[in-house]
Amino acid sequence: MANEKTPGVRPYRHPAGGWDALKAVAGALVDQETVIEGGKTLMRANQPEGFDCPGCAWPDPKHTSSFEFCENGAKAVAWEATSKRATPEVFARHTVSELLTWSDHAIEDLGRLTEPMAYDSADDRYKAITWDEAFARSGAALKALDDPNQAQFYASGRASNEAAFLYQLLGRRFGTNNFPDCSNMCHEPTSVGLPDSIGLGKGSVTLEDFDNADLILCFGHNPGTNHPRMMATLREASRRGATILAFNPLRERALEKFASPQDPVEMATLSSTPIASAYYQLTIGGDALLVQGMMKAVLALEARDGDVLDRAFIAEHTTGFEALVAHLEALDWPTIEAGCGLPRARIEEAAATYARAKSTILCYGMGLTQHRDSSQTVQQLVNLLLLKGNMGRPGAGICPLRGHSNVQGNRTVGIWEKPSEALSNSIRDVFGFEPPRAHGHTVIETIAAMEQGEAKVFVGLGGNFAVAAPDPVRTFAAMRKLDMAVHVATKPNRTHLLVGKAALLLPCLGRTELDVRAGVRQSVTVEDSMSMVHASRGLNPPASEHLLSEPAIVAGIATATFGEDPLIDWSGLSNDYDAIRDLIARVFPAAFEGYNEKVRVPGGFRLPVGPSDRVWKTATGKANFLVFDPKGGDPRRGDPDVLILTTLRSHDQYNTTIYGNNDRYRGVFGRRDVVFANPEDMARMGLSEGDLIDVGAAFDESGDRVARAFTVVARDIPPGCLAAYYPETNVVIALDDHDQRSGTPAYKSAPVRLRKHQADWLSMTSRS
Numbered sequence: 151m152a153n154e155k156t157p158g159v160r161p162y163r164h165p166a167g168g169w170d171a172l173k174a175v176a177g178a179l180v181d182q183e184t185v186i187e188g189g190k191t192l193m194r195a196n197q198p199e200g201f202d203c204p205g206c207a208w209p210d211p212k213h214t215s216s217f218e219f220c221e222n223g224a225k226a227v228a229w230e231a232t233s234k235r236a237t238p239e240v241f242a243r244h245t246v247s248e249l250l251t252w253s254d255h256a257i258e259d260l261g262r263l264t265e266p267m268a269y270d271s272a273d274d275r276y277k278a279i280t281w282d283e284a285f286a287r288s289g290a291a292l293k294a295l296d297d298p299n300q301a302q303f304y305a306s307g308r309a310s311n312e313a314a315f316l317y318q319l320l321g322r323r324f325g326t327n328n329f330p331d332c333s334n335m336c337h338e339p340t341s342v343g344l345p346d347s348i349g350l351g352k353g354s355v356t357l358e359d360f361d362n363a364d365l366i367l368c369f370g371h372n373p374g375t376n377h378p379r380m381m382a383t384l385r386e387a388s389r390r391g392a393t394i395l396a397f398n399p400l401r402e403r404a405l406e407k408f409a410s411p412q413d414p415v416e417m418a419t420l421s422s423t424p425i426a427s428a429y430y431q432l433t434i435g436g437d438a439l440l441v442q443g444m445m446k447a448v449l450a451l452e453a454r455d456g457d458v459l460d461r462a463f464i465a466e467h468t469t470g471f472e473a474l475v476a477h478l479e480a481l482d483w484p485t486i487e488a489g490c491g492l493p494r495a496r497i498e499e500a501a502a503t504y505a506r507a508k509s510t511i512l513c514y515g516m517g518l519t520q521h522r523d524s525s526q527t528v529q530q531l532v533n534l535l536l537l538k539g540n541m542g543r544p545g546a547g548i549c550p551l552r553g554h555s556n557v558q559g560n561r562t563v564g565i566w567e568k569p570s571e572a573l574s575n576s577i578r579d580v581f582g583f584e585p586p587r588a589h590g591h592t593v594i595e596t597i598a599a600m601e602q603g604e605a606k607v608f609v610g611l612g613g614n615f616a617v618a619a620p621d622p623v624r625t626f627a628a629m630r631k632l633d634m635a636v637h638v639a640t641k642p643n644r645t646h647l648l649v650g651k652a653a654l655l656l657p658c659l660g661r662t663e664l665d666v667r668a669g670v671r672q673s674v675t676v677e678d679s680m681s682m683v684h685a686s687r688g689l690n691p692p693a694s695e696h697l698l699s700e701p702a703i704v705a706g707i708a709t710a711t712f713g714e715d716p717l718i719d720w721s722g723l724s725n726d727y728d729a730i731r732d733l734i735a736r737v738f739p740a741a742f743e744g745y746n747e748k749v750r751v752p753g754g755f756r757l758p759v760g761p762s763d764r765v766w767k768t769a770t771g772k773a774n775f776l777v778f779d780p781k782g783g784d785p786r787r788g789d790p791d792v793l794i795l796t797t798l799r800s801h802d803q804y805n806t807t808i809y810g811n812n813d814r815y816r817g818v819f820g821r822r823d824v825v826f827a828n829p830e831d832m833a834r835m836g837l838s839e840g841d842l843i844d845v846g847a848a849f850d851e852s853g854d855r856v857a858r859a860f861t862v863v864a865r866d867i868p869p870g871c872l873a874a875y876y877p878e879t880n881v882v883i884a885l886d887d888h889d890q891r892s893g894t895p896a897y898k899s900a901p902v903r904l905r906k907h908q909a910d911w912l913s914m915t916s917r918s
Contacts, residue, residue, distance in 0.1 A: 289710025307557025370517025374404020
């Protein structure tokens with residue numbers, strides 16, 4: 151549908167994967183100047199004696215092939231194993247003010263950080279300091295606070311279980327539960343919504359379940375870009391005859407057809423495997439009403455034909471069925487159709503497919519979790535599965551698709567701003583101090599605390615906090631109010647440049663690198679999205695002799711803060727990760743008993759997952775059907791001039807890391823400043839393909855929240871919907887626009903207005 155005259159936009163007709171994926175892997179290795187070493191490194195990715203890919207959290211198969219990495223995993227490895235170095239000499243050549251004018255890609259492309267550095271405000275540069283000085287300044291900043299809650303401990307999902315456990319112990323020993331983390335910005339609706347339904351904030355399936363499912367429902371995710379190793383699983387399911395249904399506003403190439411780079415026949419014949427049997431392009435944010443429509447149709451089939459519902463399962467294992475039925479009976483079809491953008495016939499078609507299936511897995515990603523009602527939407531997915539007993543048996547269950555490779559593990563070992571009483575009691579009993587009980591800050595609350603001057607010290611264990619967060623107008627300004635920011639990182643990024651009174655850059659080892667402490671090679675552990683915990687061992691020489699591991703850096707900050715701690719041997723733990731795992735097992739005995747022995751088994755072990763065994767740790771002791779009535783949705787979106795924008799990651803991107811400016815599968819090359827729009831909407835607004843437009847937050851009266859001079863591109867997307875890249879369009883995501891229960895920002899449903907590009911957006915909106 152794209153006009154080929156628009157620079158950098160042209161149709162892409164090849165399948166996902168295939169030769170283009172291999173070319174991209176080679177290009178990433180060349181770009182990062184690590185062809186030989188990077189190639190060797192990739193052969194150890196996701197192998198039993200190798201390292202866990204720092205990309206997505208898709209699990210490893212029990213029987214690994216000669217290479218277990220995907221295109222974007224290869225880019226992540228090349229990005230980390232690069233030969234480029236961001237040395238103090240590099241920073242001496244560029245002021246922070248200058249670096250802020252660079253693109254996000256260019257900042258990170260400086261390479262690996264090599265030495266600890268501190269920001270010098272007089273010179274506007276980062277300058278090298280010793281580790282002793284770095285730890286002393288970190289500890290002094292924390293000790294100078296009037297209240298422990300003036301500190302914020304942010305964690306990225308790439309930190310290992312061992313680093314994350316020590317990190318949460320540091321924060322709680324200091325006296326705060328302020329643990330904003332990347333989960334707050336992605337799958338928090340899963341962590342909040344699923345426990346009410348099934349008693350656990352995680353998925354219920356294993357990788358082997360995909361071998362037994364005859365139906366796979368894919369909601370709000372793009373596996374070809376965001377978790378490409380899943381494509382092998384979907385391909386195998388399709389080839390053995392399983393039905394796959396895709397529910398997405400945009401048609402994503404990987405859910406249409408895929409050519410496996412590991413299949414010599416497909417590669418030699420340039421053939422591919424179809425993935426989705428049917429594609430349902432619902433309107434942005436219409437998932438809850440669509441699923442309710444499917445349930446309404448399933449109940450109608452039950453009434454007509456019988457033997458559709460699993461009534462024995464419903465009676466034995468669930469509560470709330472009658473209330474759900476009453477709600478669905480009262481819900482009229484015009485409301486459902488208007489809310490999801492699909493006609494009744496298509497919804498009934500999908501419902502009939504579900505009704506016929508024996509075993510169904512339902513997968514979902516951030517296309518479903520980043521809306522204003524995402525926690526309740528997740529619960530509607532569970533309702534659909536419970537109707538046919540698709541939980542706790544082979545080939546059936548719910549599968550949240552996590553992003554970072556250990557984001558789920560971080561939460562498991564204590565990175566959470568709302569600790570349970572059981573966790574707090576266990577920390578008290580094991581370590582002999584009383585941890586804080588009051589709930590701490592989420593990401594959104596952390597930014598508000600910075601704005602108000604209530605947050606004074608920010609410690610970041612990885613990540614690119616300010617760029618990942620919404621509303622850079624407020625977030626960037628809030629970061630600059632800090633007394634101290636301490637960033638643990640492998641590479642520089644934009645957040646490191648948003649300096650307040652003081653800032654430190656503390657360079658750490660990457661996942662691919664050898665971690666030797668006290669003369670012993672250490673391994674760390676991670677948890678994948680299906681609750682499997684396994685070891686990860688780096689093999690590359692460190693990028694610099696000055697790098698320390700994340701556990702060592704956390705322990706160094708703790709020692710500088712607490713001095714000789716009579717309760718916790720921080721230094722000893724930093725040199726012995728087995729000792730850290732023993733402590734994890736003591737704090738979480740039900741999950742990690744025998745941790746060190748189990749993790750030494752190739753492939754690791756699975757944590758207890760109650761719903762997999764039909765054990766429901768809910769208040770009722772059963773799985774709960776939960777009613778949700780959106781009551782017409784967001785009332786601010788009734789203006790016909792308001793469109794709904796969903797933000798996307800490109801194929802050359804992982805979260806905030808931009809590997810390059812191509813989005814191959816969507817036919818965009820060498821640029822990211824595009825907005826995909828419905829052709830009818832474009833005609834109605836007097837826009838043509840290739841026009842320059844401004845995208846402004848619809849309900850912002852300041853005129854500051856505008857993504858300017860983007861190019862509009864016609865695409866097959868439902869009317870009233872737009873799509874554009876993240877983080878470039880984060881400027882229109884308001885901090886106050888988030889899931890009402892979990893606080894996850896509504897990156898996937900921002901109300902905006904489009905206008906032809908003008909210099910003065912504020913005067914333009916005042917005239918509209």
